Amino acid sequence: MAVFLAGSCLGLASPAIAADAPSYAAPAAWVVPTTGPLPAGDAATPWLLSDSQVLIEADKRSTFNDHAYRIASADALRNWDDLQFVWQPDRDDLIVHRLEIIRGGATIDLLAQGLKLTVLRREKDFEQKTIDGLLTATAAIEDLRVGDTVRFAVTLVERSDVLAGNSEAIVDVQAKPAAIAQGSVRVLWPKDLPVKWKAFGKGVAPVEQDKGGYHILSQAQPVVKQDEMPADAPLRYRRPPGLEFSTFPNWTDLSRTIAPLYATAGTVKEGGTLAAAIDRIAAATADPKARAAQALALVQNEVRYLYNGLANGNYVPQSPEATWSLRYGDCKAKTLLLLAALDRLGVAARPTLVHSTLGDALSQRLPTLGAFDHVIVQATIDGTDYWLDGTTAGTHIEDLADVPPFAHALPLTADGHDLAPLPVRQPARPQMTVSIAYDQSAGTAFPPLFDLDFTMRGELAARLATMKAQATPEQLRDMAQGVLSDFVNNGQIHTRSIEVDEARGTTTLRASGIGNLLWKRDEPRPYLPLDGLISDFEVRADRTRAAWRDIPVSGGGASLLVRHIRLKLPARPGFATEGDAQADMTIGGIRLRRDARLDGAKLDQSESIWTSGAEIATADLPAARAQTAAAKQREFRIRAPEGYPSRAEEIAEAKKAKRLAPLLAAYQKAIDDDPEEANGYLNRAVFYSGIFEPRAAIADVGEALKRDADADTYLRRAGLYFDTGDFALSLADAEKALELDPGSESATDFQIRLLAELARYDEALAIVDERIATAKDKRGWVGLKADTLGKAGRAEEGAVLLDEALAARPGDANLLNELCWLKGTRAFALESALKECTRAIELTDEPAQVLDSRAMVFFRLGRFEEARADLDAALKISPSVPGSLYLRGIILLRGNDREGGQADLALARLQQGRIDAEYAKFGIKP
Structure with missing residues (x-):
């Protein structure tokens, strides 16, 4: 048990009269x-x-x-x-x-x-x-x-x-x-x-x-x-x-009592090295603000921080000459050194006590020195107050007026001073600026190339500059990837650098690579949400309890963040903006601003978020929530033009026009950047898979497995082998995944399907029966067994299984769809299949898959117009589903629409090279 501990930067002091033994x-x-x-x-x-x-x-x-x-x-x-x-x-x-x-x-x-x-x-x-x-x-x-x-x-x-x-x-x-x-x-x-x-x-x-x-x-x-x-x-x-x-009768008396500790008269020795350093500042500029900035830089950069609680060190600062000679000091020593320098430079300043974390409670406390744990300098220049902290780093002249997050301060003066609230003031410059230039000219279906600049100032910039000087290339790469990962969604960086601008007091991390902008395709015209202001903004404060109704919401720390986006779109006329392209709103003490302008295929967008740190009164929460909800209805986005191609169509166009070479070059750069890292190969494999080139993806996954073999990667390659029809190789990878992760349901599911493709039905059924016996939720495994029985020529048995499952859960849309699909693909009990599909459509929120199943039943019944109508509806919801395109292509060919039919078949085959063989198993051919 410890009965006493010293403070962090401030602590009680006294003459040396006590004992060094109990x-x-x-x-x-x-x-x-x-x-x-x-x-x-x-x-x-x-x-x-x-x-x-x-x-x-x-x-x-x-x-x-x-x-x-x-x-x-x-x-x-x-x-x-x-x-x-x-x-x-x-x-x-x-x-x-x-x-x-x-x-x-x-x-x-x-x-x-x-x-x-x-x-x-x-x-x-x-x-x-x-x-x-x-x-x-x-x-x-x-x-x-x-x-x-x-x-x-x-x-x-x-x-x-x-x-x-x-x-x-x-x-x-x-x-x-x-x-x-x-x-x-x-x-x-x-x-x-x-x-x-x-x-x-x-x-x-x-x-x-x-x-x-x-x-x-x-x-x-x-x-x-x-x-x-x-x-x-x-x-x-x-x-x-x-x-x-x-x-202490009041804060004023405390201020007056402590002020003499920071008296500067006679603390700088004439003719000494400290006086010379200060005089060089005076000779360099007559501007008091520039002098204050240079004096602060002198204290921050030339004197390292070291808390000294020895002897009288807890509250009594060491002398400026001692601090300059030792080249170290704590907050007290640095404050007195800065005060001495400013006094010699003719800048009015005084010491100010603060608490680094509990400043908002000071106004409710009694006047005690123990209420503070830090001391800084308050300078006044041309009527403006500046709070200068010698223990931080990287403060630039443009940032002198920034207000620290201490809430309250006690200036120490000879006449005494009352506790004072610190003002709310927006910084002149953002603490962080992110600028990203995206090149999505290849198409919305592809990840864009990007160039990114992440600029910081202040202490974070100084820390990053120090890390740059000390980091190895490998550490630099890892640091850049870690810092920038939040800004580049699923991105791959292949080039990076850190640039320090001492004149501006900034450090910029630059990176280039290939990223991922997530275009939404749940509507006829794809769109890209680009609202960095309001999309994730929430007023989450809970004040529903009666005891909490008068408790304000903390505003957190003050900050100014800025984001710039430049986006190069595909060369196709008709892209448009939606929502608030220009916005300026304040919600709960946070000011959100945007200026976005679209000129043809080029978008320029700037957003800023200024968090003042001000508290939010409980009474203001309903209005803040209403403002947030209204702003979300006007979320800013880019909308593709009418008639924009589906994802599969866009991929086919880009491949034909050979627009993908720059993207592949970027993936190669990422691999060359760190050839022994598996992630570069895996990222390119995802790209190849996404553009329907599974064999190229298999090669990259193989390279990744040489570097880092795990169950997920084996399972990924198993899926690619399946797409190419190499079922034996696919099964081997699925079983390797199971060796590494015996409990993997995904690998077991894959194993069962592959055994069925290889006509090893008894093995497949034995495994799925084991899963049904032990699973809490048996529906997925029952559906897989029914599908396996269908492949084995025992579809009626599969239908009985699904009927039994539906007896327990009659409103299960997935089970209804599986039963309808089984009957449709295996061509039996078609009238009941129609009823089951129709019921599933009524019950589900995502009907595209069930519409495809019912279209198969209509096709079997020779009701081609109804099948075509269901396929059109399904493709309107999910425009690129290969099975729906393939069946519609066949129907169009039979209706003498050769051009439309061939186009649908081509898109289906582009995405799924085995689709002809797959449907041939159902007895369906073009």
Whole structure:
């Protein structure tokens, strides 16, 4: 157990008057010890006792802790850690009072037996650039057994002269379901000490009394379970329960008290190297804003960050000369160095305390130095305030006016200053800009070529620039792919670079490759959604609970993101925009803007999202949701012209016109970029498969398997072999997939179908029977068995199986369709098949497949016009389905429409080279 930890960048300071080893003594007179037997406790409450008492005095704070922990099980014993007590030796005293084992009602006094704590110095956060100087006293307890209770009590005395006679304390109060059987918090101070206090949390209502010259607050713990809060509530609503104490009358007094620590007079040595560095800035420019930017760059770039909590380091900054000489410092040291530089450059500035994460709660807190964990500089130039943080990196002059996400700040001035809210201000430049140029001139059926620029500024840009300097080519490739994957949907990058523009303070990651824009084909004219503003925008805040109705929604961090898109479309007239090509709306504190212009086959589009970080009042949520819903109805998209070819037709046209060479060249570049990576071959295999060239795809999948053999890749090649009619090779790959993944239902399904294609019906039926016997949902396997029986010449048996399944689920559209298709392809019970297909059409939301099945039945019945009507309807929904095209082609040929029939057959054969053989098995030929 650790009883004290230092702060992150700020922490209490004092002169070196304390000890570097614990002392051993009885508790001070102000402590009221817990007497009497400990509660029994149970497995859920191993902490039998948790008693904390705090004495606040003008020059120090003393914290007494008395805890008892029961080792209730062997698991608890195995997980027991040695006791640890942590303190700052230059200003704290650690006093050990009690260290006992209670066993079977008897008390074993370990201190009386001579146990002494071992003192260690461990810089546990050194990797996070922190030297805190903390000491740790550990107690290794021997012969600890299940059923023992360990009881220990210590006092930590902390002193500070930084607070100039003031005192403060922040005390946590445990809440249920904390594992404490009995606990209390007691805080006291001399009655003449002007302490203000404040309680936070449900059930925190301490009892007050005056006794023995002290004012005393007492609170039992754990208090009641705290109300659940929405995850998007501002942090001030999610603060854990506790108590705060302060003798500062107000924030102004705190500001005035701390301000002298950052006085700059005489801190820069004339004639020294620091003065020379600052004077070079003065000689370079007279513009105060440029001077401030260069001074900030000096502190950010020339002095590395290292938190120093040694000696007086927690709140007292080291001198600018020391920081410059050491070339390291924490937020305090960097702030004082920057203040000294700005003072010498004639720029008005002052130190400002902030909290890096809990700034929105500051306005509800008492004035304490412990409420802050960071300090920055507030400069004023030509009436504008600038908040400058020497611990960040990459701040450029154009970005000086950016407002950090700290919500509130306390300027430190000689006259004192009140807590101030930080303003909301849109940045002059976006934090991130994404520019993508797509070339989709080959057709909407194909992935586009792309060139992408991802530009960052600020700390992220500086980090990326450092990574560039240190990364190997392989690391650079992996980093680029990882960073850009969100911007390039299923894309393949073949070229990339990182460019650092020091003059602009930006880093740009450039990449080229082949990506994927997802044209939707669920309507007669294909369309491409390009709405990066509203398509994924949601107001998800839940305020339906009565207790949450007045809790605002956190606005998150402020940011400005910009996206530019240039799109080269196929050279076909009639492309048009739909929705809001120009938009400027603010929803829930987020401003969304778009300007998109289509000129012939070229689209230029710019979008920006400015998130202010402002909270959203609950009363404003309905309007924000209504705005979102209305904007989604006007989603921006590109629409293809009337009569635009189907996907299969477009592929046939492109292949005939030889428009695919640049795309294949891009895939080859991606492979050459990393020849030992399987992904490049797999991506090209997907492309080949998509343009109906399975043999070329097989070659690429084979190369991928040489590099990374897994079940999915074997299954992919099995499918390609199936498309070419190489059933034996397909089965071999399916069985390899099953060896690697024995539970794969996809591989088993494939195995059964392939065995049937190879006329190994008994084997296929045996496997599918095993699956039916063990599956919870048997419908898919029953359908597969019926199909296998049909291939084996036993279609009537398959129909009986499907009828039995339908008896249990009479409204199952898939089962009805499978029964109709079985009867239609095997030419039996056609009148009942018509009824089953018609019923399935009525029940399904996706009727194209069932219309195709009913067309087969009509065809068998010689009702060609009705078959043609169903096929037309199916192809209107799914224009490129090979089976529907093939059957319609046959019907058109029989109706003397030779041109139309041959066109349909050609498209069907383009997509499925085996389709003639497939339909010949049904006895159907052109």
